Amino acid sequence: xxxxxxxxxxxxxxxLLIVDPERDAFDxxxxxDLPEFVGHGxxxxxxxxxxxxASLRVSDALELRLCERLDETRFLALCxxxxxxxxxTEARGVPPRLAAGTVLEFGHGLSARVLEGRPEPxxxxxxxxxxxxxxxxxxxxxxxxxxxYSYLEKPLVLWDVQNGYASRPWAFELPSAGKPLSFETLFxxxxxxxxxxxxxxxxxxxxxxxxxxxxxxxxxxxxxxxLSLLGALRExxxxxxxxxxxxxxxxxxxxxASTEIRSNGSRVTSLLLxxxxxxxxxxxxxxxxxxxxxxxxxxxEAFAPRALLARSFSHAERLGFLQHEFGDSCLVLxxxxxxxxxxxxxx
Amino acid sequence: xxxxxKAALVTGAxxxxxxxxxxxxxxxxxRVVLTGRSRTSLQPIVERIRAGGGEAHALESDxxxxxxxxxxxGAATALVGDIDLLLHNASELGPTPLRxxxxxECEDLERxxxxxxxxxxxxxxALAGSMALRRTGTIVHVSSDASVNAYERWGAYAVxxxxxxxxxxxWAAELDGHGVRSFSVDPGExxxxxxxxxxxxxxxxxxxxxxxxxxxxxxMIESRQIENGSRIEAGSWEIAS
Numbered sequence: 001x002x003x004x005x006x007x008x009x010x011x012x013x014x015x016l017l018i019v020d021p022e023r024d025a026f027d028x029x030x031x032x033d034l035p036e037f038v039g040h041g042x043x044x045x046x047x048x049x050x051x052x053x054a055s056l057r058v059s060d061a062l063e064l065r066l067c068e069r070l071d072e073t074r075f076l077a078l079c080x081x082x083x084x085x086x087x088x089t090e091a092r093g094v095p096p097r098l099a100a101g102t103v104l105e106f107g108h109g110l111s112a113r114v115l116e117g118r119p120e121p122x123x124x125x126x127x128x129x130x131x132x133x134x135x136x137x138x139x140x141x142x143x144x145x146x147x148x149y150s151y152l153e154k155p156l157v158l159w160d161v162q163n164g165y166a167s168r169p170w171a172f173e174l175p176s177a178g179k180p181l182s183f184e185t186l187f188x189x190x191x192x193x194x195x196x197x198x199x200x201x202x203x204x205x206x207x208x209x210x211x212x213x214x215x216x217x218x219x220x221x222x223x224x225x226x227l228s229l230l231g232a233l234r235e236x237x238x239x240x241x242x243x244x245x246x247x248x249x250x251x252x253x254x255x256x257a258s259t260e261i262r263s264n265g266s267r268v269t270s271l272l273l274x275x276x277x278x279x280x281x282x283x284x285x286x287x288x289x290x291x292x293x294x295x296x297x298x299x300x301e302a303f304a305p306r307a308l309l310a311r312s313f314s315h316a317e318r319l320g321f322l323q324h325e326f327g328d329s330c331l332v333l334x335x336x337x338x339x340x341x342x343x344x345x346x347x
Numbered sequence: 348x349x350x351x352x353k354a355a356l357v358t359g360a361x362x363x364x365x366x367x368x369x370x371x372x373x374x375x376x377x378r379v380v381l382t383g384r385s386r387t388s389l390q391p392i393v394e395r396i397r398a399g400g401g402e403a404h405a406l407e408s409d410x411x412x413x414x415x416x417x418x419x420x421g422a423a424t425a426l427v428g429d430i431d432l433l434l435h436n437a438s439e440l441g442p443t444p445l446r447x448x449x450x451x452e453c454e455d456l457e458r459x460x461x462x463x464x465x466x467x468x469x470x471x472x473a474l475a476g477s478m479a480l481r482r483t484g485t486i487v488h489v490s491s492d493a494s495v496n497a498y499e500r501w502g503a504y505a506v507x508x509x510x511x512x513x514x515x516x517x518w519a520a521e522l523d524g525h526g527v528r529s530f531s532v533d534p535g536e537x538x539x540x541x542x543x544x545x546x547x548x549x550x551x552x553x554x555x556x557x558x559x560x561x562x563x564x565x566x567m568i569e570s571r572q573i574e575n576g577s578r579i580e581a582g583s584w585e586i587a588s
Binding site for chain 2: 046159
């Protein structure tokens, strides 16, 4: 499937593939039609993490990509070697080895010290910024850029990688499932009697440049939600309402929270979902287009059988659907396609 | 509404009404982010709030620059969490002495609109979506009586404030059902550096003190009696008992 090569213009809504595992069927529409597939009593859960300028340059031969915040000043970071933003991550040079104690200067008054190296996995280091508080955040936003994608026509700026409802900057890459949702669409969903709620999930990096490390994605990710959200979702489900996660990051957070959370506050989850995973909270998922063999596709298999997903995605590809951050959308939701809908039956 | 424990962002916080608003918010237990074009003039105010037991942070930013918006919003929310109160106080008068429209450079009008109108629009755009999703939030637009009176020589500033008033009404019209309040306040004539620049001959003793006006605006934020989208004159507003 081809990649979308630029952020979407407002007058160009994403296309929507609807996959209904209950009816073993799929159909296509526009993302602006999403309200038709959501009803009274359903709940949408959005990830309100804003996207950090997580890409920091030390030199032409070294880029750091922040990928997990460990405490106020300590981060886990991925090292990439020689190459520009247009170089695919897998074609980037091997980054130099950084000894513990090395001070990295990023310009604009931002610097960090390399902490004890992690022997495995390679390319991941722990750093501690030497600034804190307002000085740290101000310098980070001056020195950092959003993580870039080599298949785009132009480099991204911060405006390109924020969802309109984003708040705290927790995400290292754009939680992209929400990007095609206009407020026009969200408010129409609310007007139909569905609820909009949020959690915050630090969506991590999507590509490391190392096949061995890519196979371990997603890395552990931090999330935070209000305990009362889980109770409200449980009650809504008991009354027959469905819980629609906007993005794989929301699925990960909600399903992790369903078993882990006993109190308010943030925590880190390593939960991986795939075929056969039992879903405690989510009834469905709005996400982008994903190819088999990716962790995102594997997560989709917790919602729908592989054969149905493969058939529907091939169909979407033939229609010219696009994948990646600014591509088209996919709704996997049982009961999404009512009896009156024009169905493309599995054949 | 009790604003203690909420988080606020105040623009133009280094002096005048903005400084008074930040100090007042800090004293009422609000975690407050102060922004202005010079960090060095913000820092002493931050220190005063902290000395009083409050939480405050200074972020240097030029809100007229579109690409300064997310760095400001990102750093602010990283420091104090979800923003509940957004106070658009930063204002640009344009060149002084104030001049006739026919003598106003096009670029001067553009600069005034960038600070007084585009900046508030962009900042609200970056923050109000989260407020709507959380179904809580208040946006205050600091206006002027020049927005409703056609005073000679106040052209650039006056049109920016008239547009800002209407922006406040439009946010309210679109977000009223989503838990977000938006209103504008005409603070009246205050003893500030901006007032002295515009009207150097005015007698400061006849002008309101910024701290008194700031206290009124904070009472408006806490009041349930403010109609969403309204334009309020601070001089004549009282809390109804």
